[in-house]
Amino acid sequence: MSLVDVSNVSAGLFITGAIFILLIFSLLSFGILKMFQQQVRTGWYSFAGAVVSSVVFGLILNQWFI
Template sequence: MTLVDVSQISAALFITGAIFIMLFFSLLSLGVLRMFQLKYRAGAYSFIGAVVSGVVFGIILKTWFV
């Protein structure tokens, strides 16, 4: 097991990643919760929001950081 050097990661990339990771997983968990509550439409909207936020995150990464 080796150490990973994260000194090359900019603050903007870290903050962007942290925000989108929190958004994606909160929408995903909210979708699962709504499905267990038998609120299928709200659950589907949460899943769709998670997918859309993942796609937007990919586009932002490709546009600004690559």
């Protein structure tokens, strides 16, 4: 195992990644919670929101940071 140098990561990339990671995983958690509460439609909407957020995150990374 070796050390990883993260000094070259820009602040914009870090903030964008943090926001989208929080958004995606909170939507997934909310979807699982709603499925356990037997609110299937709301759960599927949350899962769809997580997928859409993942795609948007990938597009933003591809356009701005790569």
